[in-house]
Amino acid sequence: MSFKSNVFLVFVALFLMSPMSFGQSDKLKRLEAQRLQKQKEIKELNALLFSDKKKQQSVVTQVENYNYKISVLQNLIKITNDQANQLTREINANQNEISSLREQLKELKEDYAAMIVKSYKSKSEQSKVMFLLSSENFKQAYKRLQYINQYKDYQKEQAEAIKTKTKTLQELNITLLKQKEQKQKLIEENRKAKQELEGEMKVQEKLMAEIRKSMSKHTAEITxxxxxxxxxxxxxxxxxxxxxxxxxxxxxxxxxxxxxxxxxxxxxxxxxxxxxxxxxxxxxxxxxxxxxxxxxxxxxxxxxxxxxxxxxxxxxxxxxxxxxxxxxxxxxxxxxxxxxxxxxxxxxxxxxxxxxxxxxxxxxxxxxxxxxxxxxxxxxxxxxxxxxxxxxxxxxxxxxxxxxxxx
The missing domain is CATH 2.70.70.10 (Glucose Permease (Domain IIA))
Incomplete structure (x- = not known):
């Protein structure tokens, strides 16, 4: 192994050891904050506008209340859909990253195994001393000593890279599992929100039919x-x-x-x-x-x-x-x-x-x-x-x- 290729491999090992983050993306965090805000808004309007069924309200007021709730539900469904779609994109990216990591890990282990075998064959201190003593001059002996030390360091770095890459792969698998669970939860919440939306739209349509029966009266009231x-x-x-x-x-x-x-x-x-x-x-x-x-x-x-x-x-x-x-x-x-x-x-x-x-x-x-x-x-x-x-x-x-x- 030449000094140049050795430096290159050390660089690759250090690159593979660079830290990675598997937290939620900023976009997902923003969407989650918006979704929670809409859920809170629905809870509030249910408490303030729909909690007392006995309270007398004009038909126009009821239509306005249902229209407002329908609008918030539609926004909630859209935000949840956007969140689920963003999760799908991130899940796909993480799955690709897992495949790449597995391939890189496989190559790292193969290289490391070959390195260990080579080290074993020339592991005796005597062979290292002979390698140094056979140098033609002091400069060559110094370079050979540098090479031996760099090779030892590279072995350690390669072993550490395997540990880091294995840990990264484990963390990414955990993240992927959580993302899939979160997506399933969002799909279920959206299903319930759509059912609620359909129910509210039916009620609103009944109220609108009642208004249409005496449209002139309500138009005069609105005017x-x-x-x-x-x-x-x-x-x-x-x-x-x-x-x-x-x-x-x-x-x-x-x-x-x-x-x-x-x-x-x-x-x-x-x-x-x-x-x-x-x-x-x-x-x-x-x-x-x-x-x-x-x-x-x-x-x-x-x-x-x-x-x-x-x-x-x-x-x-x-x-x-x-x-x-x-x-x-x-x-x-x-x-x-x-x-x-x-x-x-x-x-x-x-x-x-x-x-x-x-x-x-x-x-x-x-x-x-x-x-x-x-x-x-x-x-x-x-x-x-x-x-x-x-x-x-x-x-x-x-x-x-x-x-x-x-x-």
């Missing part, structure tokens, strides 16, 4: 609700502009164009609020987002759309509403034919909490994160307990979901 919501939105937007103008006048600047004039202190609050985007606590202890931000189509009449300026969170009866961040009560909003709302200012950001039955604060109060500021109203006709939540930067509406932490 009336949309008009009332538009009126409330306009009033809230007017009150926001009014609050900005009053604040700026107090600061000695009445010429601003729809933006808060910030003091050094309020700049710090605004920056802190902005830094907590995606980390803010929810305005209620338990809840699910039943109505999303932006343009949404009516569940019962697809020709009807509405642009929601915030979100609506379904929660438990008599739930307390909590401030999501430190701030100051800018207004307790009393809107005609609507329940009270609270506007809290955080520098040039505003959070608004709507549909309250009780208010615990007043204008000018300093508020801390998580402080109870009111109680949610429960509609006796629809059976719903919904709190509206909105986020604004100056008078520009923002999607509140982007600001709240995952519940």
């Amino acid at each position: 009336k609700k949309r008009q009332e919501a538009d009126r409330i939105d306009k009033e809230i937007n007017r009150l926001i502009k009014e609050a900005i103008a009053a604040s700026n006048k107090e600061a000695g600047n009445s010429n601003s164009t729809g933006n808060f004039v910030l003091t050094p202190a309020s700049k710090i609050i605004a920056a802190s609020f902005e830094a907590n985007k995606g980390k803010l606590g929810w305005p209620v202890e338990r809840g699910v987002i039943k109505s999303k931000f932006g343009v949404q189509r009516s569940i019962t009449d697809r020709s009807v759309t509405q642009n929601y300026e915030g979100i609506k969170i379904a929660t438990e009866q008599k739930s307390q509403v909590k401030a999501v961040f430190n701030g100051e009560v800018s207004q307790v909003m009393v809107i005609k034919n609507a329940n009270p709302a609270i506007m809290i200012r955080h520098g040039n950001y505003l959070t608004i909490y709507l549909n309250l039955s009780k208010v615990y604060v007043k204008k000018g109060d300093k508020i801390t994160t998580g402080q109870a500021i009111g109680e949610v109203f429960t509609n006796k006709f629809t059976g719903e307990t919904l709190v509206g939540f909105r986020v604004y930067k100056n008078d520009k509406k923002l999607n509140p979901e982007y600001w709240l932490t995952r519940n």
Whole structure:
């Protein structure tokens, strides 16, 4: 064996000994987190929207509830399918790796066996001494001594490589077994989710059939609700502009164009609020987002759309509403034919909490994160307990979901 080929083999042995990781891939971890979040969401909505069968609810409300649950179930099924498919890809890759490892291990053992035989034939110290003494000069003797030592080291490295490769193969086999068990579990969970989805879709279809029997009545109800919501939105937007103008006048600047004039202190609050985007606590202890931000189509009449300026969170009866961040009560909003709302200012950001039955604060109060500021109203006709939540930067509406932490 030449010195060059010996170095090459040592390099190969060291490469084979390099550590390998068999934990879940980042993609699988992300999918698992999403799946668990959807399962938690289904558990919450079952508790908040479907637990009390005796509770009186309008047909429209029931359809909305089932539509929401169906949407979450469909997302859960998709995520679980993606997870199972990713597992299949990783299982196939691991099976290929196992085959490759077995082949490499076989070659390593064959090389090592041949090396042992060769070592045995020339193992006597006398033969090594003779090998050195037969050198033509000192330089050649030194190189031969180096070769003997390198050969010993290589034998040790080769033996260690076999141990490492064997351990790697065992770990990979265990990982593969766990992956197959996990995939089977996901397939079973998806089967149950699909059965539940089919059942909920049948119930929803029955409710929709009931609505279609008196469509004009329900369309009129939906139209009336949309008009009332538009009126409330306009009033809230007017009150926001009014609050900005009053604040700026107090600061000695009445010429601003729809933006808060910030003091050094309020700049710090605004920056802190902005830094907590995606980390803010929810305005209620338990809840699910039943109505999303932006343009949404009516569940019962697809020709009807509405642009929601915030979100609506379904929660438990008599739930307390909590401030999501430190701030100051800018207004307790009393809107005609609507329940009270609270506007809290955080520098040039505003959070608004709507549909309250009780208010615990007043204008000018300093508020801390998580402080109870009111109680949610429960509609006796629809059976719903919904709190509206909105986020604004100056008078520009923002999607509140982007600001709240995952519940």
